[in-house]
Amino acid sequence: MEVVFLxxxxxxxxxxxxxxxxxxxIISGTKNIQVDPGPGALIAMKNNNLSxxxxxxxxxxxxxxxxxxxxxxxxxxxxHYGLEKKGTLIAASDFLEGSTNGPRISVFHYSRLEKVVKALPGKEYEFEGGKFFFKKGVHEEFPAFGFxxxxxxxxxxxxxxxxKYEGMEEAYDGCDLLILNAMKPDEDQYKGHLTSEEASALIGRIQPKLAVLTHMGMKMQQYPAEKKAQEIEEETGVKTVAALDGMRISSEQF
Ligand SMILES: [Zn+2]
Incomplete structure (x- = not known):
């Protein structure tokens, strides 16, 4: 299994x-799982030889x-070019049904999916070869989840x-690899997002084999992110890296 950061x-x-x-x-293993395909995901897949x-x-x-x-x-x-009914979409309710920011899926694209799963925190979804456990997300006014x-x-x-919310450490207990969206450094806290200090506290409590910081905003990048990851590693004793575009992490590393 391998994780590729697009x-x-x-x-x-x-x-x-x-x-x-x-x-x-993208997590490539028994199944190929694409996570949060923001703008540029398609081109990044081409550049990383992923179909x-x-x-x-x-x-x-x-x-x-x-x-x-x-x-x-x-x-x-x-x-397969929209010609088949294929693939599973797991999404937050807003993406599927819409409120202020959604829906972000057209009737056509919805119709091309073999299966659609609305992810609800606390629920699970089992597929052939694996299982998702959906976790709570507190993100502005939008329904959001982790897993x-x-x-x-x-x-x-x-x-x-x-x-950061109460019980988050317990929610992610037992992870081998923990990927955290650490958008902001400590001094630039922003509602709805983890700071690097909160990420560090989580990593210290959860003690994964490897922690990866991603989804970094400008201030994190300017810190720079690699220095922040190094500081977290020293604080927690957990190997911590700031992801780079195109970085590949093999499951042998966690
Ligand atoms: Zn967001």
Whole structure:
């Protein structure tokens, strides 16, 4: 199993300027799972020799455009040019049904999916070869979620966009790899997002084998992110890396 980071940037300024990409990441194992395909995910897949035709499951953790901008075009890939009814979409309710920011899926794209799963925190979804455990997300006014994925003998946790909430350490307990959307450094706290200090506290409590920071905004990048990851590693004793666009992490590393 391998995790490929297509885009590791977050926040509006980074998004528009594409300082770091915003394509989310792909977990390739028994199933190929695409997570948060923001703008640029399609091109980043081409640049990383990944075929959208091979995606089995797409996960959209909330309907902000930096997590979902390329979802429609990649559904056309997952469904073999839109010619078949193929693939599973797991998404937050807003993405599917809409309120202020959604729906972000057309009737046509919806019709190309073999299965649609509305992810509700606390619920699970089992597929052939693995299982998702959906976790709470607290992200502005939008329905958002994170998850633990069990596949190929490993547990991968992903926070999605969320602020720190009570019980979050317990929610991600037992992860081998923990991927955190750490958009802001401590001194630039922003509602609905984890700061690096909160990420560090979580990593210290959860003690995954490997922690990866991603979805980083401009201030995190300027810190720079690599220095922040190093500081977290010293604080927690957990190997911590700041993801880079195109970075590949093999399951042998966690
Ligand atoms: Zn967001």
């Amino acid at each position: 885009g590791t940037g977050g926040g509006r300024i980074n998004l528009i300027n594409q300082v770091r990409g915003t394509g989310g990441f 959208p035709l091979k995606t089995d499951i797409m996960v959209v953790t909330h309907c902000h455009i930096d997590h979902s901008g390329d979802a429609a075009v990649l559904i056309e890939g997952m469904s 633990i994925l069990e596949m190929d003998g490993k547990k991968i946790g992903y926070t999605g966009d969320t602020e």
